[in-house]
Amino acid sequence: MDNSRKECVVGIDIGGTNTKYGIVNRSGTILSTGSLPTDAHLPFSDFSSRVTSKIIQKINLLESPHHCMAVGMGVPDGNFMNGMMHDPPNFSWTNVPIASSFSELFKCPVVITNDANAAAMGEARYGEAQGLDHFIEITLGTGLGSGLFVDGTVVLGHSGHAGEMGHIIVDYGGRQCECGLSGCLEMYVSNKGIMRTLKECLTKYPNSLLHSIPMEELGGKEIDLAFDQNDSAAIACYEYTGKMLGKGLATAVSILSPEAFIFYGGFSNAGERLLASTRESMNHHLMDVFKETTTLKISNMKEGTGAILGATALAWDVADDKIKLNY
Amino acid sequence: MDNSRKECVVGIDIGGTNTKYGIVNRSGTILSTGSLPTDAHLPFSDFSSRVTSKIIQKINLLESPHHCMAVGMGVPDGNFMNGMMHDPPNFSWTNVPIASSFSELFKCPVVITNDANAAAMGEARYGEAQGLDHFIEITLGTGLGSGLFVDGTVVLGHSGHAGEMGHIIVDYGGRQCECGLSGCLEMYVSNKGIMRTLKECLTKYPNSLLHSIPMEELGGKEIDLAFDQNDSAAIACYEYTGKMLGKGLATAVSILSPEAFIFYGGFSNAGERLLASTRESMNHHLMDVFKETTTLKISNMKEGTGAILGATALAWDVADDKIKLNY
Numbered sequence: 001m002d003n004s005r006k007e008c009v010v011g012i013d014i015g016g017t018n019t020k021y022g023i024v025n026r027s028g029t030i031l032s033t034g035s036l037p038t039d040a041h042l043p044f045s046d047f048s049s050r051v052t053s054k055i056i057q058k059i060n061l062l063e064s065p066h067h068c069m070a071v072g073m074g075v076p077d078g079n080f081m082n083g084m085m086h087d088p089p090n091f092s093w094t095n096v097p098i099a100s101s102f103s104e105l106f107k108c109p110v111v112i113t114n115d116a117n118a119a120a121m122g123e124a125r126y127g128e129a130q131g132l133d134h135f136i137e138i139t140l141g142t143g144l145g146s147g148l149f150v151d152g153t154v155v156l157g158h159s160g161h162a163g164e165m166g167h168i169i170v171d172y173g174g175r176q177c178e179c180g181l182s183g184c185l186e187m188y189v190s191n192k193g194i195m196r197t198l199k200e201c202l203t204k205y206p207n208s209l210l211h212s213i214p215m216e217e218l219g220g221k222e223i224d225l226a227f228d229q230n231d232s233a234a235i236a237c238y239e240y241t242g243k244m245l246g247k248g249l250a251t252a253v254s255i256l257s258p259e260a261f262i263f264y265g266g267f268s269n270a271g272e273r274l275l276a277s278t279r280e281s282m283n284h285h286l287m288d289v290f291k292e293t294t295t296l297k298i299s300n301m302k303e304g305t306g307a308i309l310g311a312t313a314l315a316w317d318v319a320d321d322k323i324k325l326n327y
Numbered sequence: 328m329d330n331s332r333k334e335c336v337v338g339i340d341i342g343g344t345n346t347k348y349g350i351v352n353r354s355g356t357i358l359s360t361g362s363l364p365t366d367a368h369l370p371f372s373d374f375s376s377r378v379t380s381k382i383i384q385k386i387n388l389l390e391s392p393h394h395c396m397a398v399g400m401g402v403p404d405g406n407f408m409n410g411m412m413h414d415p416p417n418f419s420w421t422n423v424p425i426a427s428s429f430s431e432l433f434k435c436p437v438v439i440t441n442d443a444n445a446a447a448m449g450e451a452r453y454g455e456a457q458g459l460d461h462f463i464e465i466t467l468g469t470g471l472g473s474g475l476f477v478d479g480t481v482v483l484g485h486s487g488h489a490g491e492m493g494h495i496i497v498d499y500g501g502r503q504c505e506c507g508l509s510g511c512l513e514m515y516v517s518n519k520g521i522m523r524t525l526k527e528c529l530t531k532y533p534n535s536l537l538h539s540i541p542m543e544e545l546g547g548k549e550i551d552l553a554f555d556q557n558d559s560a561a562i563a564c565y566e567y568t569g570k571m572l573g574k575g576l577a578t579a580v581s582i583l584s585p586e587a588f589i590f591y592g593g594f595s596n597a598g599e600r601l602l603a604s605t606r607e608s609m610n611h612h613l614m615d616v617f618k619e620t621t622t623l624k625i626s627n628m629k630e631g632t633g634a635i636l637g638a639t640a641l642a643w644d645v646a647d648d649k650i651k652l653n654y
Contacts, residue, residue: 086616134485148582150477150484157477157584158461159620164581167614172498172574179614247499251578254491255475257484287494287506289413293486 005067009319010055010106011311012073013115013304016040016090016142019047021055022308023062026316028126031066032058033308040091044101047093052105071102071110072315074118074307081160083112083327089178099327111318111325115139115307116163117154119264119299120147122310124154127262127301134258137299138165139306140266144186144193150256166190170247188244191219194267197240198223201233208233220267227273238270239277246281253286253294264299264306271298332394336646337382337433338638339400340442340631343367343417343469346374348382349635350389353643355453358393359385360635367418371428374420379432398429398437399642401445401634408487410439410654416505426654438645438652442466442634443490444481446591446626447474449637451481454589454628461585464626465492466633467593471513471520477583493517497574515571518546521594524567525550528560535560547594554600565597566604573608580613580621591626591633598625 008031012021015038022033036054039047059066075098076088083099085091103110113121120137123129129137133152139145146165148155155162166186167179174183175196187193198218202208209231213222226234249261267274275296283291299306317323335358339348342365349360363381366374386393402425403415410426412418430437440448447464450456456464460479466472473492475482482489493513494506501510502523514520525545529535536558540549553561576588594601602623610618626633644650 146582150482151480153478155477155583158586159584159617161616162582162584164584164614164617168578168581169574169612181612181614247496251495252582254495255473255489255579255582256482257486257489257491259485285496285508287491287508289488290486290491 005065007069007319008059008062008066009069009312009315010059010071011308011315012051012055012071013118013307013311014038014073014075016076019051020304020308021051022305022312023055023059023066023068024309024312025066028309028312030305031062033305034058040093042092044093044096048101048105052102056106068106068108069319070108070315071106072118072311072313072318073098073102073110073112074115074311075112076115078112078114079160080111080113080117080156081326083110083325085112097327099325109318109325111314111323113154113311113314114145116145117147117156118307118310118314119145119301120149120154120310121313122301122306122308123262123264123299124149125313126309127299127306128297129260129262132259134256135260135262136165136252136256136258138261138263138268140190140263140268142191144190148256149258165248165252168248168251170244170251185244185248189241189248189267191266194223194237194241198233198237201236201240205233205236210234220269224270224273227270238274241267242274242277243281245274245278246283247285249278249282249294249296250285253282253290257290258294260295260297262297262299264301265303268298332392334396334646335386335389335393336396336639336642337386337398338635338642339378339382339398340445340634340638341365341400341402343403346378347631347635348378349632349639350382350386350393351636351639352393355636355639357632358389360632361385367420369419371420371423371425375428375432379429383433395433395435396646397435397642398433399445399638399640399645400425400429400437400439401442401638402439403442405439405441406487407438407440407444407483408653410437410652412439424654426652436645436652438641438650440481440638440641441472441474443472444474444483445634445637445641446472446628447476447481447637448640449628449633449635450589450591450626451476452640453636454626454633455624456587456589459586461583462587462589463492463579463583463585465588465590465595467517467590467595469518471517475583476585492575492579495575495578497571497578512571512575516568516575516594518593521550521564521568525560525564528563528567532560532563537561547596551597551600554597565601569601569604570608572601572605573610574612576605576609576621576623577612580609580617584617585621587622587624589624589626591628592630595625
């Protein structure tokens with residue numbers, strides 16, 4: 001290694017539409033960030049070479065010379081244990097040895113994990129979970145992801161896929177999920193789930209303010225605004241969502257007893273509008289010993305940076321030999 | 328310490344009716360065991376002095392002189408973090424500083440945990456879970472307890488009460504539980520739950536062999552025998568129990584992805600009679616990525632010794648300074 005260069009790591013967050021990255025120094029300062037289209041319909045090799053050359057160019061453009069020690073990546077359906085991207089929805093790439101491919105290009109160790117675990121790691125190192133040994137990060141987007149911290153470490157489980165809270169069943173025989181099960185938590189608490197609930201609420205409340213907005217333009221912001229104006233459909237939508245979310249959280253509390261759930265991304269911007277009914281439902285579905293033992297918080301990480309920061313946290317652990325990779 | 332004496336630890340398993348103990352050497356050999364009535368209606372001080380004097384007497388009677396390095400206890404509603412026995416059902420003692428009380432009497436460190444965690448620790452050190460980093464011990468008795476191992480360590484959670492799988496809800500609005508919730512797993516999968524299901528099945532199947540036995544004499548053995556003779560009520564009872572158990576296990580797999588569930592005590596003696604339908608239901612309620620990733624096993628620890636062995640495993644960790652106690 002060239003000792004005249006400072007050390008940095010790269011965090012990459014691969015999304016279905018865009019891939020975001022950040023270059024971070026040892027103190028956690030983001031030296032540079034950027035984004036480029038993922039173009040998941042094109043071959044993987046096209047993607048990997050575009051991303052690598054762009055980031056190496058950015059490192060070379062930093063004010064002082066830096067040496068990239070490791071790269072961490074938040075990868076949809078990415079498996080930390082074997083470095084593989086398995087079969088994520090909306091991607092034409094399946095079973096890609098993504099860690100080793102990028103490692104050849106970057107010429108340094110590359111570590112991957114799934115996007116929810118990356119967000120949890122970012123939260124633990126830089127966000128609301130600093131100092132917490134037991135917490136669960138809930139990522140709200142198209143679906144619902146979760147990253148578990150137990151005794152200060154992310155839980156991967158035997159299969160490497162621990163933390164699929166989006167697919168615990170909160171309504172047996174309920175809404176059909178794409179995964180094949182029915183009544184999965186993410187069918188109620190995610191962009192797709194909440195918008196479906198909203199539609200149902202809108203048919204019940206013909207006087208809702210939200211009828212004035214075309215369905216395809218409706219989202220969290222519009223529901224929040226209507227909620228703040230006491231709109232019945234918006235209130236009913238968040239109440240139902242909170243009730244279902246509270247059921248799922250209570251189940252996780254009975255098993256893991258975390259200190260906090262931290263919500264990141266998407267509908268987490270609804271804040272207390274959604275969390276008040278969630279908290280009530282969670283405590284309602286808990287035995288006494290657990291009531292009021294787990295707090296609900298909104299992440300303070302800027303949307304889009306959570307997974308990047310988490311990926312860099314993981315990259316530093318690899319750079320510092322705290323984690324040994326099998327790939 | 329007297330160097331001419333060999334080292335041993337004591338494991339104690341406090342039950343509602345009887346308290347069992349074992350004296351164990353470093354290689355895990357049980358040097359002596361015994362049992363005495365708990366008499367939980369009498370004052371705690373009566374219990375603690377009786378137990379201590381009996382065990383010290385037993386240590387003094389061992390073939391060669393031994394020195395007790397530490398005592399580990401499996402305590403109903405016992406909290407490892409603060410050494411307290413909180414408010415277990417069927418005991419007149421509440422909020423007893425049980426670890427420090429026994430520590431004064433034994434004149435050595437005393438560590439406690441709840442009975443399911445103790446069983447899990449015994450399983451990890453001496454039983455079916457040797458070499459497993461991720462497993463969940465399910466203890467079947469009057470209720471259903473669980474002890475979680477993640478990354479080779481028992482999970483206590485933020486409150487110290489992690490692992491209350493008996494109270495995850497598998498049927499919203501279902502059977503009323505003593506804990507105040509309804510539809511808790513232990514209302515279906517425990518002595519009380521299974522006997523209730525059996526009663527329901529017996530009304531459905533008037534020709535069942537089990538009608539010839541008085542209800543108060545019916546238990547696991549009788550159901551197993553009837554099952555083996557293709558008795559419809561016995562088969563329906565275990566099918567329903569397995570269906571509900573599979574739902575609960577699937578939820579835990581989606582969250583923690585353990586390598587195995589290991590069943591200990593009570594109805595676990597039913598073995599494959601119960602596990603076949605449980606496995607089917609578990610896989611039915613799991614998304615593809617988890618199907619067939621978690622095995623179901625029956626503990627190979629003799630009933631009654633599991634929690635004692637686990638408690639001694641914990642005691643050795645304390646004796647060897649691997650665990651620091653706050654009490």
